[in-house]
Amino acid sequence: MRITVVGSGYVGLVSGVCLAARGHDVTCVDLRKDVVAQLNVGVPHIYERGLPELLKSVLASARFRATTDLHASIEIAEIALIAVGTPSENGAIDLSAVRHCVRQIGAYLATTPHHLSVVVKSTVIPGTTDTLVREELEHSSGKKIGAFGLGMNPEFLREGEAIEDFMQSDRIVLGHEDERTLVRLEELYAPWSCDKVRVNTRTAEMIKYANNAILATQISVVNELANLCAAVGGVDALDVMRGVHLDKRWSPITALGRLAPQILTYLIPGCGFGGSCFPKDVQALRTQGQSLGLPMNMLNAVLDVNAAQPGQIVSILERKLGALSGRRTLVLGLSFKPNTDDVRESASIKIVLDLLRAEADVRCYDPLAMENFKLAIGIAADRIQFSSDWRREIEWAEIVIIATRTREYCELTSLRVAGKTVFDARRLINPAAGCSADYLSIGRRLN
Structure with a gap:
């Protein structure tokens, strides 16, 4: 599958590299030109055990690349995984990066009949994907859900063990608001034989928070x-x-x-x-x-x-x-x-x-x-x-x-x-x- 991962932090970069290692074609998008340049020569900007070796491997196989051009990457993608930061601001989640990313994707969708499944991988509070993300996509694209897909696929990665946790997942949560997105998520994770939990996006979001709490x-x-x-x-x-x-x-x-x-x-x-x-x-x-x-x-x-x-x-x-x-x-x-x-x-x-x-x-x-x-x-x-x-x-x-x-x-x-x-x-x-x-x-x- 052709995948765009928006964000190259601990979650985005590890997810992108591991998905490429399992045979998918992955483009990782980041606003920082220096980070993109580093990634394209096989030098990760974060420390994660095993990441440099795996990054070099997927670059050599031409299944992974990094870019600053979001629109160019998603015009050939089937899934856009949103993996931007969701920091805490006075104890509340800051969704500004998610909102900005979704607006950009929506602006692209307004110009094309291309059907894209937008899947949130960032940790967001329950009710974010089917309200804020959906509403921003519909507003900026002028389209309704169905013209695009919507999903939520939380990560369960321990820093320092993230490569192993992704490649040998104990469970994968497939949150979805439409059947086409569920079918795509099933295909995305077909190489994994672990338990898969199929739920709506609110439940997927709550599973992540309940786990950590x-x-x-x-x-x-x-x-x-x-x-x-x-x-x-x-x-x-x-x-x-x-x-x-x-x-x-x-x-x-x-x-x-x-x-x-x-x-x-x-x-x-x-x-x-x-x-x-x-x-x-x-x-x-x-x-x-x-x-x-x-x-x-x-x-x-x-x-x-x-x-x-x-x-x-x-x-x-x-x-x-x-x-x-x-x-x-x-x-x-x-x-x-x-x-x-x-x-x-x-x-x-x-x-x-x-x-x-x-x-x-x-x-x-x-x-x-x-x-x-x-x-x-x-x-x-x-x-x-x-x-x-x-x-x-x-x-x-x-x-x-x-x-x-x-x-x-x-x-x-x-x-x-x-x-x-x-x-x-x-x-x-x-x-x-x-x-x-x-x-x-x-x-x-x-x-």
């Missing part, structure tokens, strides 16, 4: 329980969660032994969730519910717990060590999760700013995200030293904070950390494995 809720309830464990004393929240994980509804027992589903990684105490999806999606869903007269008590609580959780780190350190002014502190991990350069809503931003307010002497390390982190915190970056070798900084540091679950930080247990304080904000290392430092973490009372 439930995962975010799990993280916040575990963190609230971890804080309670620390307050009670004599209880380690990680031991508690190990016991919970063994419930056969979480970890089924089969003839081959007990399974350990990936969902259990959301049931580990830590310093909160971040990234481009969970915070903004939960906020947007809460705001929509409140606009409809619902109190949204649960989602309010999820966000409140998460907003406060990064503050636990400096609070615990100050209770243990006293004032942090001048204390040499090394922060390991700046992205919101391992294997990505994305720092959006990262807990590390709040942790570092808290340390600076406490006048600590701060150095930071991340294998991928240091430049993005500098941009995110602005002028505050001038007060931080960024290191290219975290192991070399161990001798300098009095305090080491593990802020992401990057596996290489497990090496701390074999380094000379005696007399230092290690705060494991992600419960990554096992202190019983020989860590000679004073070990602190979420979910345990201070000694």
Whole structure:
């Protein structure tokens, strides 16, 4: 099939490259000429594991290209996938990029009898595709739905694992407002043999939000329980969660032994969730519910717990060590999760700013995200030293904070950390494995 993907961010570029890898002819549209030029020579402008190799492969096969010309790309396309950003603005979803994109597509449709299925892949609140998108298309094209198709195909991609998640999807949601678009979506995803959910566009939109809201809720309830464990004393929240994980509804027992589903990684105490999806999606869903007269008590609580959780780190350190002014502190991990350069809503931003307010002497390390982190915190970056070798900084540091679950930080247990304080904000290392430092973490009372 001939596909146009509008937007070349994490979702758009990964989707376009993966669809091309499965045999479709894909054009990716972006307004930025420098990004288009990079993509056409095989250099992605975002970090995603496996993306450079796959991009080069689909370019070599002539199944993928990038352009700034939206109209030229869609005049030969059967489906236009909208994958532009939908950021949060004061807790509400900002649909301006979607609106602009749809108006441009509608302007093209006004000039041609070509039938195009416009399919939203961006995360949008329930009721967006069949109202705002449809109305904008009808207004700018002068046509009614039927003269064009309309669908919604949400993504379920984890940054750092996006290529695998797309190529080995666990489910594909085919949201549609007309049968022709459903037929096209069926053809688009024919190479995938996973479960496919055929629903209207509102349901497709809600599936995406419900998925993220439930995962975010799990993280916040575990963190609230971890804080309670620390307050009670004599209880380690990680031991508690190990016991919970063994419930056969979480970890089924089969003839081959007990399974350990990936969902259990959301049931580990830590310093909160971040990234481009969970915070903004939960906020947007809460705001929509409140606009409809619902109190949204649960989602309010999820966000409140998460907003406060990064503050636990400096609070615990100050209770243990006293004032942090001048204390040499090394922060390991700046992205919101391992294997990505994305720092959006990262807990590390709040942790570092808290340390600076406490006048600590701060150095930071991340294998991928240091430049993005500098941009995110602005002028505050001038007060931080960024290191290219975290192991070399161990001798300098009095305090080491593990802020992401990057596996290489497990090496701390074999380094000379005696007399230092290690705060494991992600419960990554096992202190019983020989860590000679004073070990602190979420979910345990201070000694």
